[in-house]
Amino acid sequence: MHFAATATGSPKPTVQWQISTDHGARWSNVRGARKSSFSFIAVAHQDDDRFRAVFKNRYGKAHTHGVLLTVVAGYAKPVIQTEPQSTTVVLGATASFTAAAAGDPTPTVQWQLSEDDGTTWSDLTGATQTTLMFTSTATMTGYQYRAVFTNLLGSTDTTVATLTVLTGSAPAITEQPQSEDVASVPSGYPVSFTAAASGSPPPSVQWQVSVNHGVSWTNIPGATTPTYSFDAVASQNLNEYQAVFSNSLGTATTEPAILGVGYALTSNWSGYASVMTNTQYTAVSGTWTVPSVNCTQTSNSSSSQWVGIDGASSATVEQTGTYSDCAGPGGTTPTYGAWYEMLGDDAVDGGAQVDVTTTMPTATIAAGDTITASVSVNSSDQWALTIADSTSPRVWTFTETPLITWSAPAEASAEWIVERPEACTGNQCTLTSLADFGTAAFTSASATANGVNGTIGSLQSTPIEMIRSDTDSTLLSQPSALNMLGNGFSDSWDASS
Numbered sequence: 001m002h003f004a005a006t007a008t009g010s011p012k013p014t015v016q017w018q019i020s021t022d023h024g025a026r027w028s029n030v031r032g033a034r035k036s037s038f039s040f041i042a043v044a045h046q047d048d049d050r051f052r053a054v055f056k057n058r059y060g061k062a063h064t065h066g067v068l069l070t071v072v073a074g075y076a077k078p079v080i081q082t083e084p085q086s087t088t089v090v091l092g093a094t095a096s097f098t099a100a101a102a103g104d105p106t107p108t109v110q111w112q113l114s115e116d117d118g119t120t121w122s123d124l125t126g127a128t129q130t131t132l133m134f135t136s137t138a139t140m141t142g143y144q145y146r147a148v149f150t151n152l153l154g155s156t157d158t159t160v161a162t163l164t165v166l167t168g169s170a171p172a173i174t175e176q177p178q179s180e181d182v183a184s185v186p187s188g189y190p191v192s193f194t195a196a197a198s199g200s201p202p203p204s205v206q207w208q209v210s211v212n213h214g215v216s217w218t219n220i221p222g223a224t225t226p227t228y229s230f231d232a233v234a235s236q237n238l239n240e241y242q243a244v245f246s247n248s249l250g251t252a253t254t255e256p257a258i259l260g261v262g263y264a265l266t267s268n269w270s271g272y273a274s275v276m277t278n279t280q281y282t283a284v285s286g287t288w289t290v291p292s293v294n295c296t297q298t299s300n301s302s303s304s305q306w307v308g309i310d311g312a313s314s315a316t317v318e319q320t321g322t323y324s325d326c327a328g329p330g331g332t333t334p335t336y337g338a339w340y341e342m343l344g345d346d347a348v349d350g351g352a353q354v355d356v357t358t359t360m361p362t363a364t365i366a367a368g369d370t371i372t373a374s375v376s377v378n379s380s381d382q383w384a385l386t387i388a389d390s391t392s393p394r395v396w397t398f399t400e401t402p403l404i405t406w407s408a409p410a411e412a413s414a415e416w417i418v419e420r421p422e423a424c425t426g427n428q429c430t431l432t433s434l435a436d437f438g439t440a441a442f443t444s445a446s447a448t449a450n451g452v453n454g455t456i457g458s459l460q461s462t463p464i465e466m467i468r469s470d471t472d473s474t475l476l477s478q479p480s481a482l483n484m485l486g487n488g489f490s491d492s493w494d495a496s497s
Helices: none
Strands: 002-004 014-020 037-039 050-057 060-063 076-082 087-090 094-098 100-104 108-114 131-135 144-151 154-157 161-166 169-175 180-182 189-194 196-200 204-210 227-232 240-247 250-253 257-261 264-266 269-274 281-289 304-309 317-327 333-343 370-377 382-389 396-399 414-419 422-425 428-431 439-449 452-455 462-469 472-479 489-493
Touching: 076 144, 076 154, 087 094, 094 161, 100 144, 169 240, 180 189, 189 257, 196 240, 257 264, 264 269, 269 439, 269 489, 281 304, 281 414, 304 370, 304 439, 317 370, 317 382, 333 382, 414 439
Parallel strands: 087 161, 169 250, 180 257, 264 462, 269 472
Antiparallel strands: 002 037, 014 050, 050 060, 076 100, 094 131, 108 144, 144 154, 144 161, 169 196, 189 227, 204 240, 240 250, 240 257, 269 414, 269 462, 281 370, 281 439, 304 317, 304 414, 317 333, 370 382, 382 396, 422 428, 439 452, 439 489, 462 472, 472 489
C-alpha cells in the first residue's frame, strides 16, 4: 500500500505518519514513517484502519484528513501459469498459442502482436481467449506474440513466443519401389529398389528394412539415395523395403517392396510354374493326394490344388483340380470336390469354373483320395481336361465330352499349384482366406513344351511362394524343393497365416 502527502511552511516542516484503529478517535505514530510518502504491505487486520500525515515546525503543526484503508482478503494480481511456446507451421496451416494465469478476481486476457522484434506491441482485435488461433501466411514468419492478463490489482505479461512459417511443400511420393523376385545364388544376386518424391526444399531419403513382415522397421546404414542396390542372399527372402523422404515440412513413406530370393511371389499361388520364352505348352499333368483340411478358423476359407496351362504369364487359363474348403456356419465343415476351368472362353459355362462333383453324380471326393489330372490340346485346337479319382471305392474318371474347341489360349506356361481362389459378388472379387490344408504333395508332374515332354525340373520351372498381399510379406504357403527325379514336391500351409 502507498500513501503520500505534502505541506508548506517556513522553516520546512517535518512529517510523521499516524494510524488510528478506532475510526479516528485516537491516533498513534507509525514508527519510522517520517517521509512524505509512506508504503507498506497491507494485511487483513488493517482493514478499516485510517492513516494521516502530521506536519510541524516551530510555529505549529497541521495534519491531513484521515484516509480509510480497505483490505479485501483473497484478491491477487495475475500470476502466469502457462507460457506460450514458440511454434513452427507450414504455410497455410493453423498456428496456435496458449497461455494461462491465476488471479483474484479472475483476470481477463488480451493477446498482443509485435512485428518489430518486440520494440512495439499492439492489441489483436478480438483475441481475448486463452488460446490464440489463426491461419498462417508467409509474412507472419518472425512475428512475436504475448498475452496480457489483467484484473483490478494490475496486469502481467507472458513471455514472448515467436512464429516461424515454413514455405515450400512437404514430400509427396511420385514413384513407388517395386517388389523383386530374384534367383538365389551363393555369391548373391544384384537387386535394386528405386523410389522418388517431390517436395520443396528437396527431401532427403532413408531406406529401411523390415524382417518381420512390416511390424518394425530399421534404417539401413548408408542407404540414402533414391536407388538402393545390394546383392541379395537366401536369408533375405521375404524382407520388406521402404523409403522415407523428409524435409523441413514433413515426411512421406513409400509402400513396402517385398524381396523374394529363390521364389516368385504372388498373393494367390504356391507351387511351380514353367514359363520359357518362345515355348508352346500343349500338355500338363500331375498326381496328388487330396489334403485333409483343418477347419479350426472362425470363417469360411478355401484351397485348391490343380495343374494347368496358362495363367502365369497370360490372361487365359485352362486348369483342372480339386478343392479342400472349410464351409458352412463359422467355416467348420470340411468340403471336398473337383472342378475345371477354361477362363477366357465364354462358350464354356460363360468362362466360369465348372464344379465336376455337382455335374457328375458319381464324382465324390474325400480327403486322402489319389487324384490324377491333365490338361492338353491337339493340333485341331481341341482341349481335353481330365481328372480321375483312383481311390477305391470312389474310382471314376471325368473327361469333358465333347472336347472343347478353342484357339484363343496363349499356351505360354505350365503350372502345378496350390491356390486360394477369389470369391466374387457381382463385379467385386476378393481373395478368400487360405484354408489350413496342411500339406499337398504333387508327384509324376510333367508337361509338354514345343512337342517334348519333360519334368518340372527339366522345364526351368520357378518355385512360387504365396504371401498375404503385394505389400504384406506374411507367408501363407510355400513349396519344397523338387524331389530327386525333378517331378514332385510338397506344398505346405504356413501357420503364420
